[in-house]
Amino acid sequence: MKNIAIFASGTGSNAQKIIDHFRNTGLARVTVILSNKAEAGIFKIAEREQIPAVLIDKEQFFRGDTYVKLLQDLDTDLVVLAGFLWKVPANLVQAFPNRIINIHPALLPKFGGKGMYGHFVHEAVLAAGETESGITIHYVNEKYDDGGVILQERCPVTADDTPETLARKVQVLEHRWFPLIVERLLK
Numbered sequence: 056m057k058n059i060a061i062f063a064s065g066t067g068s069n070a071q072k073i074i075d076h077f078r079n080t081g082l083a084r085v086t087v088i089l090s091n092k093a094e095a096g097i098f099k100i101a102e103r104e105q106i107p108a109v110l111i112d113k114e115q116f117f118r119g120d121t122y123v124k125l126l127q128d129l130d131t132d133l134v135v136l137a138g139f140l141w142k143v144p145a146n147l148v149q150a151f152p153n154r155i156i157n158i159h160p161a162l163l164p165k166f167g168g169k170g171m172y173g174h175f176v177h178e179a180v181l182a183a184g185e186t187e188s189g190i191t192i193h194y195v196n197e198k199y200d201d202g203g204v205i206l207q208e209r210c211p212v213t214a215d216d217t218p219e220t221l222a223r224k225v226q227v228l229e230h231r232w233f234p235l236i237v238e239r240l241l242k
């Protein structure tokens with residue numbers, strides 16, 4: 056049974072899809088959920104799913120080894136960033152080489168980097184007049200959105216799209232592909 060740790064800062068819909076995907080399969084389980092936002096919906100998911108949840112201490116996250124040790128003590132096989140809005144520090148990246156992945160709601164390398172998260176991404180895609188957008192699932196290194204690409208999937212952008220309608224199209228791709236990629240990487 057493989058062990059997955061999920062970092063999230065928001066609603067947690069991707070985390071829920073991953074939890075659902077592995078439910079009763081014996082393949083993997085989400086052993087811990089970590090978030091930097093006490094009010095995030097991800098904590099409601101953790102409570103409902105009876106998964107231990109951790110509110111991240113900023114000082115320890117960026118300057119200590121608390122979370123490296125926690126993930127190591129849980130025999131974590133894969134760390135999944137699912138809408139996590141802090142930069143993962145070097146010590147954590149180095150402790151889990153090629154075992155931290157992230158989903159980005161655009162086709163990197165465009166529309167990535169600092170400030171590019173959530174609705175800001177879709178607004179930038181529309182402002183740029185792109186005719187397509189999509190998702191990028193990639194390995195995490197010490198920079199934002201710079202690691203090796205694992206998968207990209209595309210969706211059309213139409214003239215009547217708003218950030219909200221585009222976000223929905225992208226979310227359909229996220230929910231379909233993220234659990235499958237997690238499974239593929241754990242085999």
Ligand SMILES: Nc1nc2c(c(=O)[nH]1)N[C@@H](CN(C=O)c1ccc(C(=O)N[C@@H](CCC(=O)O)C(=O)O)cc1)CN2
Pocket residue numbers: 136138139140141142143144148157158159160168169170171172194195196197198199200201202
């Ligand atoms: N070391 C890495 N850490 C993280 C990565 C990564 O690729 N390497 N990906 C991000 C997720 N992400 C895009 O996919 C992303 C998230 C947040 C930001 C950002 O600009 N954040 C703000 C803070 C926002 C807040 O605190 O509410 C900032 O850094 O000023 C950019 C990209 C997860 N971590």
Ligand SMILES: NCC(=O)N[C@@H]1O[C@H](COP(=O)([O-])[O-])[C@@H](O)[C@H]1O
Pocket residue numbers: 063064065066067068069070137138139158159160171172173176226229
């Ligand atoms: N740059 C990082 C970023 O923007 N990540 C995005 O946060 C959302 C989280 O949704 P969720 O909380 O419903 O899973 C997802 O759309 C994900 O691609």
